[in-house]
Amino acid sequence: MSGAETNRRHETHIVADPALPTILITREFGASPELVFRAYIDPDLVVQWLGPRRLTMRIDEYDARTGGSYRYVHREDDGTEYGFRGVFHEVRLNERLVQTFAYDGFPDGVSLETTTFEDLGGRTRVTTKSLMDSVEARDSMIKSGMQRGIREGYERLDELLSGRQSGNADRRTEKEGLRP
Template identity: 60%
Template sequence: MTEIEAVPDLPVIRIVREFEAPPERVFRAFVDPDLFTQWCGPRSIDTTIDVWDARTGGEWRYTARRASDDFRMGFWGSFHEVRPAERIVQTWSYDGAPDGVSLETTTFEPLDGGRCRVVATSVVESIEIRDQTLRSGMDVGVREGYEQLDELLEGES
């Protein structure tokens, strides 16, 4: 189950999800562009990597497309810290709000039985932006994306 919560009185969104795979495999799915495109976002979206340099100080950009209605949106940011199988700190921006940026820290916590808990904490500019983000439908993309990540990890076993 994916938990998505607004942290009370802070411009913060926290997403928590457990996976049936060790941190090393889950982390790899976050930083390997070929794997990332297989699970990122809702099932109706295809993701194309434009730039991907998953290392501390690297940058990234991808485009999400849905052929059925000509939907297209670009996302970009910087990898501020990439610590294998432990954490990723990065910025996120998207074409629809070029002046907006969030800072996201994603941790990969080992659990018993070779499992992993992913905790993604995003800090945005204001509570208003936090609430707009939560109302945007991002929950569908996160939930479906993590379901697809489950399937990908299961297929790698």
């Protein structure tokens, strides 16, 4: 596979249907669905990749099972914090996650997210569809810079899956078998 094909395969596609209050996010990863899914549900791994590079993450709660809930906080260097919370409505091992997502700064703006993990024979296509209350709420989320955070988070997930993170994270992922 050429370098151009590899880069295209690992592009993050983010689409907002003009007529619907949805965002569709699609990305392929060079790892099995089992490894990618584990990176989504294991809080020790989630903290290593979810969100923009400039932020650090603290997980207050992360119970990734059907009926479980989560809360985490992203923190800027200046101390500014952004909290997020939700409930896992369906956790189907290596196949599907359905969860709510809310930002503490806008607690009534809850979205419903369905993420699927498609086996591509040693690779995985992750597709997330987020459904918001309105097109205006969707547009507000897009204007918040979420696209950059998603793209950077997925780049970090690529690094985690391939063992390219530095320091303890690299040794930890190799030990736990997260290398594809």
